[in-house]
Amino acid sequence: MKSIKIGTGLAFWGDSIRPAVDMVERADIDYLCCDHLAELTMSILNKQKSRNPDLGYTTDIIPFLRGVVEKCYEHGIKIISNSGGSNPQACTAQVVKLCNELGLKGIKIATVTGDDILDRIDNLLADDVAFTNIDTGQKLEEIRERVTHANVYIGCDGIVEALQGGADIVICGRVTDAALYLGPMRYEFGWAEDDWSRLGAGLGVAHCVECGGQATGGLYSGGWNDMDRLPSLGYPVTTIFENGEAIMSKTPGSGGAVTVGTVSEQLVYEVLDPSNYLSADAVADVSQIKLEEIAPDQIRIYNIMGKPAPDTLKVNMGYRAGFVGEANFTYTWPDAFAKAQAGLSFLKERLRQVNFQSSDTRIEYIGHNSMWGPEVIPPPDAENLDEIVVRFAARCPTKEEASKVFTESVPLYNNGPAGASGIGTRPPIKELYGIWPCLIPRDLILTRVTVEEI
Amino acid sequence: MSIQVWDIAHGRSGDKGDICNIGLIARTEADYEILCREVTPTRVREHFGDLIKGDIDRYELPNIKALNFVCKGALDGGGTLSLRSDHLGKVMYTWLLRMEIDIDGK
Numbered sequence A: 001m002k003s004i005k006i007g008t009g010l011a012f013w014g015d016s017i018r019p020a021v022d023m024v025e026r027a028d029i030d031y032l033c034c035d036h037l038a039e040l041t042m043s044i045l046n047k048q049k050s051r052n053p054d055l056g057y058t059t060d061i062i063p064f065l066r067g068v069v070e071k072c073y074e075h076g077i078k079i080i081s082n083s084g085g086s087n088p089q090a091c092t093a094q095v096v097k098l099c100n101e102l103g104l105k106g107i108k109i110a111t112v113t114g115d116d117i118l119d120r121i122d123n124l125l126a127d128d129v130a131f132t133n134i135d136t137g138q139k140l141e142e143i144r145e146r147v148t149h150a151n152v153y154i155g156c157d158g159i160v161e162a163l164q165g166g167a168d169i170v171i172c173g174r175v176t177d178a179a180l181y182l183g184p185m186r187y188e189f190g191w192a193e194d195d196w197s198r199l200g201a202g203l204g205v206a207h208c209v210e211c212g213g214q215a216t217g218g219l220y221s222g223g224w225n226d227m228d229r230l231p232s233l234g235y236p237v238t239t240i241f242e243n244g245e246a247i248m249s250k251t252p253g254s255g256g257a258v259t260v261g262t263v264s265e266q267l268v269y270e271v272l273d274p275s276n277y278l279s280a281d282a283v284a285d286v287s288q289i290k291l292e293e294i295a296p297d298q299i300r301i302y303n304i305m306g307k308p309a310p311d312t313l314k315v316n317m318g319y320r321a322g323f324v325g326e327a328n329f330t331y332t333w334p335d336a337f338a339k340a341q342a343g344l345s346f347l348k349e350r351l352r353q354v355n356f357q358s359s360d361t362r363i364e365y366i367g368h369n370s371m372w373g374p375e376v377i378p379p380p381d382a383e384n385l386d387e388i389v390v391r392f393a394a395r396c397p398t399k400e401e402a403s404k405v406f407t408e409s410v411p412l413y414n415n416g417p418a419g420a421s422g423i424g425t426r427p428p429i430k431e432l433y434g435i436w437p438c439l440i441p442r443d444l445i446l447t448r449v450t451v452e453e454i
Numbered sequence B: 001m002s003i004q005v006w007d008i009a010h011g012r013s014g015d016k017g018d019i020c021n022i023g024l025i026a027r028t029e030a031d032y033e034i035l036c037r038e039v040t041p042t043r044v045r046e047h048f049g050d051l052i053k054g055d056i057d058r059y060e061l062p063n064i065k066a067l068n069f070v071c072k073g074a075l076d077g078g079g080t081l082s083l084r085s086d087h088l089g090k091v092m093y094t095w096l097l098r099m100e101i102d103i104d105g106k
Helices: A018-026 A041-051 A061-075 A088-101 A118-126 A157-164 A179-189 A196-209 A260-267 A336-353 A399-413 B029-038 B041-051 B092-097
Strands: A003-010 A031-034 A078-081 A108-113 A147-152 A169-172 A236-241 A246-250 A283-285 A290-295 A298-302 A305-307 A312-332 A360-366 A387-396 A430-441 A448-453 B002-004 B009-016 B019-026 B056-061 B066-071 B100-102
Touching (some): A003 A061, A003 A179, A018 A061, A031 A061, A031 A179, A041 A147, A041 A312, A061 A078, A061 A088, A061 A169, A078 A179, A088 A108, A088 A169, A118 A147, A147 A430, A157 A169, A157 A448, A169 A179, A196 A236, A196 A246, A196 A260, A196 A283, A196 A298, A196 A305, A260 A298, A260 B009, A260 B019, A312 A336, A312 A399, A336 A399, B009 B092, B019 B029, B019 B092, B041 B056, B041 B092
Parallel strands (some): A003 A031, A031 A078, A078 A169
Antiparallel strands (some): A003 A236, A108 A448, A236 A246, A246 A298, A290 A298, A312 A387, B002 B100, B056 B066
């Protein structure tokens, strides 16, 4: 049975490139797939593009390619990436520049676009696309003026077309993470675009591997101290068969492990209903998935079912949602917790004096309950506490309001209750973006592919 | 007799908007039966208190001995808006691992 070997190169913007470098050296892969985009990333990239039309892509693609592209081109390993973000053309321009610099004659670079609908929103609204928030039912009017980006999670059609056009590197924008993997599968195996059972199976496999080190021992909770050499963690190397089954492994000689446990943890990561794992190319039913260890660090993945892709595509829209102001400060024994309370009262009173405006505040105690908050963990034993770090955070309408939080915490150093320390230097004010999940009919989105040869 | 979920399962959690999903994976078939019987959405709600504001749905993946809890309104508005330090719900599962459950089925 025909099979291909796909390596997971990167799992997020800023991920280490070393697993991919090792993989290209040692794992005999056919494709190297790289996901750079999280929900929030598109808002950040769009902001960069609005300030400079040559930006708006994830810049880590350049050092990444510098590390692997010569070897990949020499061995015929194709690279599929969504590093184009909100500006795929600008990304491709930099990739072309790099390939020229490296003298990679004949290399073909494809660009996949069509996911960005920011400039089409008003026309689409006029055509009765409501963009109603699918989580809350709210209407788009509530945030229309604050929208910063609108990208459709598109499927693998453009990647398939790019590979048919002979591309060695495919640069996409907001394709789904899974499309990076489904593109090569559909192209190599000739799966029809409505071969739901195989596409569903491939989608399930893509989900198992797309987060890189999270499936090979990174974050593994089943036996975290048994994981071998995590600083040299290998990323997934997956053999996919034309019937949609797969054998997942990792780079030979790398750290970590591929076990039923490590793959199971990734399988349940960011999944809602496992019998309806939605994506642009298909719906996967992973509720009956089977994982079987066939050799050390080799897990057979099978029994994933597929269903027809939805008629609509998901839109990832972002909107400006204010700013966060934050202050941290520490109190020590004696009476550490009581003093922390007094320090908080001091801060709140000073904020009141400067007419501080915020829509929400949160208080956490680092080292005690900062991961869950007061909702589940009550205040600590006040008597014998050695130290406590207070974190005070507030959502504010403007940057000026948010900056008051730190400004008004600084006097705690000299003027507040005894024993304050650890206030630190002024942190940058973080702008908040809300994500507005909504839908668009599939037939309104056209993917375009261009291929450039050096 | 009472044990903690951690004695019979491991897990992982993550975000999707304001939803946090928590996966628990039982160590043995017998452990999976206990998980299915004891770790109900009602118990999970009690355990997390006001931290989870919306519905909690439970899904089963029997062949890998896993349960998936989809917890709505669990991330203070979602990863990009949240004031929580754990804005992506990365360690929500560890709180569930501490839940006390009865292994005698009573």
